[in-house]
Amino acid sequence: MALDLKLDIQTTNDCRTLVIEDMTGNYSEDNLGGWGELNHIPYKNNTSIYIIVKVYFYEGEELVTSEGVFSLDTYQNFADIPFEDNYKKFKLALPIRTLQEIMDEIEGFEVVEDNLYQISIRVSDSTDITNEYGHKEFVFKNTCMTSKLVSKALTSINLQCEDCDDSDLDKVLLAKSLLESLENV
Amino acid sequence: MILRHGKISGFVDELVDSLLNGEQADLLSNYSSEVTGGASDVDSTIKIPIVFVYLHEPSNDQATSAPVLEITPEQAFLASQRLLDGFNIAMIESNIKFYLSDKPKVDGDIIDYPGSILIDTQDFTSETTYFGLLEEGGFGNITREFTYYRDGIAIGDQDVDGNPIVGVNKNVIDEAVAERVDTNNVFTVVIANKLNATNINDTSETWAYMTGIHPAVADVKSYYTILPYYGLREIIRDDLGADVAMQLGMSSMNWYPNITFPSEEELVVESPQPLYKHIIGSMFGLLPLGISSLELMQTPFPEGTCSTSGCILTGGEGDCCDDLPPRITPNYFSTIEKDIVLWGDIDCYELSSEEIFNPVIANPMNFILDSQDVTIIFSDEQVNIMRSGFETNGTVLKQMKDTFSEYMSYSLYSDIYCEDYPDNLRAVYLKKSSSNKNYSEESTKFNSIKTKIELLCNHIVYK
Numbered sequence: 217m218a219l220d221l222k223l224d225i226q227t228t229n230d231c232r233t234l235v236i237e238d239m240t241g242n243y244s245e246d247n248l249g250g251w252g253e254l255n256h257i258p259y260k261n262n263t264s265i266y267i268i269v270k271v272y273f274y275e276g277e278e279l280v281t282s283e284g285v286f287s288l289d290t291y292q293n294f295a296d297i298p299f300e301d302n303y304k305k306f307k308l309a310l311p312i313r314t315l316q317e318i319m320d321e322i323e324g325f326e327v328v329e330d331n332l333y334q335i336s337i338r339v340s341d342s343t344d345i346t347n348e349y350g351h352k353e354f355v356f357k358n359t360c361m362t363s364k365l366v367s368k369a370l371t372s373i374n375l376q377c378e379d380c381d382d383s384d385l386d387k388v389l390l391a392k393s394l395l396e397s398l399e400n401v
Numbered sequence: 402m403i404l405r406h407g408k409i410s411g412f413v414d415e416l417v418d419s420l421l422n423g424e425q426a427d428l429l430s431n432y433s434s435e436v437t438g439g440a441s442d443v444d445s446t447i448k449i450p451i452v453f454v455y456l457h458e459p460s461n462d463q464a465t466s467a468p469v470l471e472i473t474p475e476q477a478f479l480a481s482q483r484l485l486d487g488f489n490i491a492m493i494e495s496n497i498k499f500y501l502s503d504k505p506k507v508d509g510d511i512i513d514y515p516g517s518i519l520i521d522t523q524d525f526t527s528e529t530t531y532f533g534l535l536e537e538g539g540f541g542n543i544t545r546e547f548t549y550y551r552d553g554i555a556i557g558d559q560d561v562d563g564n565p566i567v568g569v570n571k572n573v574i575d576e577a578v579a580e581r582v583d584t585n586n587v588f589t590v591v592i593a594n595k596l597n598a599t600n601i602n603d604t605s606e607t608w609a610y611m612t613g614i615h616p617a618v619a620d621v622k623s624y625y626t627i628l629p630y631y632g633l634r635e636i637i638r639d640d641l642g643a644d645v646a647m648q649l650g651m652s653s654m655n656w657y658p659n660i661t662f663p664s665e666e667e668l669v670v671e672s673p674q675p676l677y678k679h680i681i682g683s684m685f686g687l688l689p690l691g692i693s694s695l696e697l698m699q700t701p702f703p704e705g706t707c708s709t710s711g712c713i714l715t716g717g718e719g720d721c722c723d724d725l726p727p728r729i730t731p732n733y734f735s736t737i738e739k740d741i742v743l744w745g746d747i748d749c750y751e752l753s754s755e756e757i758f759n760p761v762i763a764n765p766m767n768f769i770l771d772s773q774d775v776t777i778i779f780s781d782e783q784v785n786i787m788r789s790g791f792e793t794n795g796t797v798l799k800q801m802k803d804t805f806s807e808y809m810s811y812s813l814y815s816d817i818y819c820e821d822y823p824d825n826l827r828a829v830y831l832k833k834s835s836s837n838k839n840y841s842e843e844s845t846k847f848n849s850i851k852t853k854i855e856l857l858c859n860h861i862v863y864k
Contacts, residue, residue: 272844279841279848290811317511317810330851332844355840357847362854369858384861391857398850401843 219256219350220249221337231327231360234315236267236335237307251304256339256349258303263349264289264342265303269315270334271322284318286310289342330362332401359398366391411556411596411612412689415622418557420695420713425618432617432796433714433721436686436789443496443784447791448817449801450502450808451488451588453481454518454578454625456525458550470594470630472641478514479640480633484590485516491677495784497685497791500817502808505582505589511810518581525549525577527570531601545601549573553595554627556612560600568597575623582625585797586804588684589625596627613684616790619797626684634673678779685787685798688713688721722782 222239243253251257258265270283288295288303294314296307316323333356341347369388419425459471481501488499501516512518530544547555547569555568574591582589596612613626630638638645683689695713711717779787790798806814 272840272847274848279844284811286811290806290814332840332847334838334840353838355843359851362851365858365862366854369861372862387857388861391854394850394854394857398847398854401847401850 218249219251219339220247221339221350221352222249223335223337223352223354225333225335225354225356227328227358227360228309231364232312234269234310234312234328234333235307236310238303238305240304242304251302258339258349259301260289260297260303261301262342263303264338264340264345265306266338266340267308268336268338269310269319270336271319271329271331272334273322273329273331280321282319282321284315286318327361328358330358330360332357357399357401359395362395362398366395411610411627412614412683414557415612415614416689417695419615419618419622425621428617428621429615429714432615432686432790432793433712435793436786436796437712437721443788445496447495447497447788447802448805449497449499449588450505450586450805451485451499451590452502452505452516452518452582453477453484454520454582454589454591455480456520456522456549456574456591456593458522470645472519472645474514474517474519476641476645477517477519480637481514481517483637483640484633487673487677488681491674492681494778495787497787499588500805500809500813502587503810503813504808505587507583507586507804507807509581515813520577520581522549522577525569525573527573529555529565529570529601531565533602549594553597554593556596556598562600564603565601566597567599567601571623574627578625579623583808584623584625585619586801587808588801590680591625591627592633593627593629595629611680613680616684616686616797624684624797626680628680682779682783682787686790687783687786722780722786 220240222241224237224239226235227233228235241247241250243250243255249255256263265288267286267288268283269286270281272279272281274280286294286308288297288306288308291308291310291314294309294311296309297303298305312322312325312328315328316325322329334353335356336351336353338351339349341349366388369391373384373388416429419429455472455477457470457472485499485501492498503511503515505512505518526546526548528544528546530542532540533543535541535543547567549569552568554571554574555566556571557566558570559565574593578584578589578591596610611626611628614622614624616624630641633641679689695716712721714721790796791802793799809817
């Protein structure tokens with residue numbers, strides 16, 4: 217089986233950093249798409265790994281996209297790479313400011329805004345980038361800020377009062393339900 | 402640094418200063434031995450980040466006797482682009498190419514205008530204490546405060562007789578530049594108003610044209626070059642703004658009352674390439690124009706020499722290139738010299754007796770080549786000396802080459818990196834997502850739900 221790349225994608229709690237972690241794992245009977253054995257081992261001296269981030273967002277009424285390419289080699293200062301000689305289990309943390317350096321269109325973002333992110337990983341020969349060992353695409357629905365807003369709304373409702381306006385409770389429960397559907401779009 | 406000649410070339414003075422310092426002399430000698438030994442493959446492009454630093458005075462309270470020089474970031478950027486083009490043309494036969502850096506400090510912010518930094522000099526001051534004639538009579542210690550605006554930059558700490566030099570201590574400029582640029586990683590050109598060479602007890606003003614240091618001593622001295630505004634071509638002055646051009650013209654009259662600058666029309670040579678080659682070549686390890694033996698360079702009236710024997714860095718009298726003799730002109734600001742070829746693979750120029758006994762002075766702006774600018778080229782040996790510096794471990798030049806990508810934002814670097822690849826390859830590989838799938842529809846739905854949630858919650862949270 218060919219390399220089956222797996223990524224875990226999330227943001228930090230403050231919504232300011234996009235974190236992308238390699239979850240591919242080692243090759244085994246239970247993980248035929250893992251690193252090594254019949255598949256490629258991502259040695260640093262012969263492998264390039266590119267993370268391509270594309271975000272869809274609205275500017276007024278217009279849907280626009282912004283895309284940036286981040287090489288693990290170039291962005292090693294932003295990556296935690298547990299192994300000395302290979303990229304297995306890398307964790308790349310891209311602060312919003314770093315994303316903006318590459319993706320001019322999101323210069324107005326103050327955080328990694330809640331949007332749909334199309335994130336791809338490409339693994340190739342470092343001396344010939346056309347010689348590709350594997351690639352895969354993921355969709356990350358970022359709900360970091362929206363989740364915080366819903367939590368804040370939930371804690372804002374006073375349930376102890378005698379003459380509470382139940383409509384607020386209805387609204388926040390609806391928001392919570394919508395948040396779940398947002399994550400399943 | 403000690404000012405040996407009192408005028409003209411800070412490059413020469415810096416070099417002599419280093420040669421007289423045992424530790425620095427060893428560095429120079431070792432560097433020379435290493436880079437002249439190997440051959441360089443000129444087919445590969447050496448990429449170097451560059452930044453132009455403009456010293457100006459946008460709001461100077463001292464502006465009573467001379468106009469204030471104020472430059473906008475946009476004007477500086479325009480000038481930087483033109484200087485960049487000129488520098489790259491000057492280095493074309495060496496295949497060393499400069500790129501404007503937008504991240505001149507590795508841990509610093511990305512700058513708005515690549516390769517362009519403006520520094521406000523209104524606080525540039527320094528004090529010098531020296532032993533001299535007191536106003537009330539007798540001798541004693543005297544302290545004087547110098548400002549960049551009024552006095553310029555002191556090209557040396559003292560002259561050959563131990564007298565201090567008028568002007569703000571160069572350390573002030575060193576610190577201001579170091580705050581903004583990693584000068585051992587980014588080739589740095591400081592554009593300043595004036596380099597003062599006047600002895601503190603001397604009433605006659607003398608001025609140097611430019612200065613910089615040999616790469617062998619980059620870790621001991623600050624590795625950057627200074628080029629005065631008046632050395633810029635008129636078109637670049639125009640880039641900096643019509644008012645700036647006028648201010649500089651007026652300033653030069655204030656600062657150089659005894660000097661008549663030749664106009665560009667008088668220079669005949671239309672290209673600024675000799676000037677750029679002189680600056681870059683000197684900073685990349687070639688000896689500056691006008692060098693002779695160390696002994697001759699220390700005499701009160703240093704003589705030029707046409708000897709090509711040996712190399713001054715290792716005790717000889719030559720310029721360290723087998724096929725290129727040192728050149729001199731009698732006066733830096735003198736009228737135009739005829740038929741002088743300064744950079745090129747030529748036989749030794751026959752010096753007249755008058756020139757031999759004049760201070761060793763070289764003026765790249767005075768080149769006259771009957772419009773044959775194309776003949777002003779680096780020799781193969783010079784190219785090899787410069788390029789070998791980039792391939793020798795431990796040199797500042799190799800450091801600049803090796804850390805190139807760290808001094809560019811990724812977007813800028815990726816464009817440069819992709820210069821070497823066909824358009825179709827870079828477009829397909831580096832910028833296109835791994836599939837053609839378009840998530841516009843999902844994104845629209847996502848955004849719609851997100852907006853509903855925000856409306857619901859904001860109503861509660863902010864009511």
